[in-house]
Amino acid sequence: MSDDGSAQGAIWPLPKFRFEVDLGTELQGVSFQEVSGMDVENQIIEYRQSNSSLFSTEKMPGIVKYGNVTMKRGVFVNDNTFWDWHAEISMNTIKRRTVLIKLLDEQGKVTMQWQLNNAWPTKITSTDLKSDSNEVAVDTIEIAHEQLIITNG
Template sequence: MAADYPLPKFHFQVDWGGAKIGFTEVSGLDVETEVIEYRHGASAEYFKTKQPGMQKFSNITLKRGTFQSDNEFYDWWKQTYFLQEGNSTGSKFRRDITISLLNENHEPVVVWKIKNAWPIKIQSTDLKADGNEIAIESMELVHEGLTIQND
């Protein structure tokens, strides 16, 4: 009977190679195939044929609350900066990330596996003197592939 209902999206976990922290939002789990259009000059048809081209992946955004003495987002981003400066070698700053949608028993039912992700943008919280919200920070990631497992 449980299979008759869509899954709620609020119970998930992210394994990102850092400390075990919770995220409030994950977005950008998109996969797209570019289209190649082709028509040769001697074709009897007056239209182009379409075929699949290269895969394209959206950037992934992770959001979480800001915690005192927790600088993991910035520290990871800083590793990519130092690589550009020539102070680091290899792909130490790339991480494989697993995002799991969980059922009521805290078991993964849909799993997104992201390959070779690294941060391109860190956004700190906005500050507002009369605000009544939690301080939220975000990190935008690029990556080299995404697979989806729906078991």
């Protein structure tokens, strides 16, 4: 008999299809089609000590670099959320926000959360329009941020 996962103590990976995004204080529980680009990278510093007997460099961790997060969602009537946020940008001044990306379980409880600190929109791509298509109109927003904090449940 095969194991169906119902046994006590079975651990399964989390499904990634149920999530929501809070784009700041007034924009909570926004539904998105896709969220990608939640990555972090340490730049490498190569250094050779002067007294090293090896003719090679030592690699050390350097400055942390966060990738931009891309979010896609359907276009709704009278909803200019992305465009209004982007319109706040004015010559190096923008109201930066804390963006929360929440992975939810079957009951709608948060199982994992990604917090983007000092986030602001760098790019918005509106939907393409095709007269011979029946797809949903989708806007894309790219968000820059300065820190990514992951918390569980």
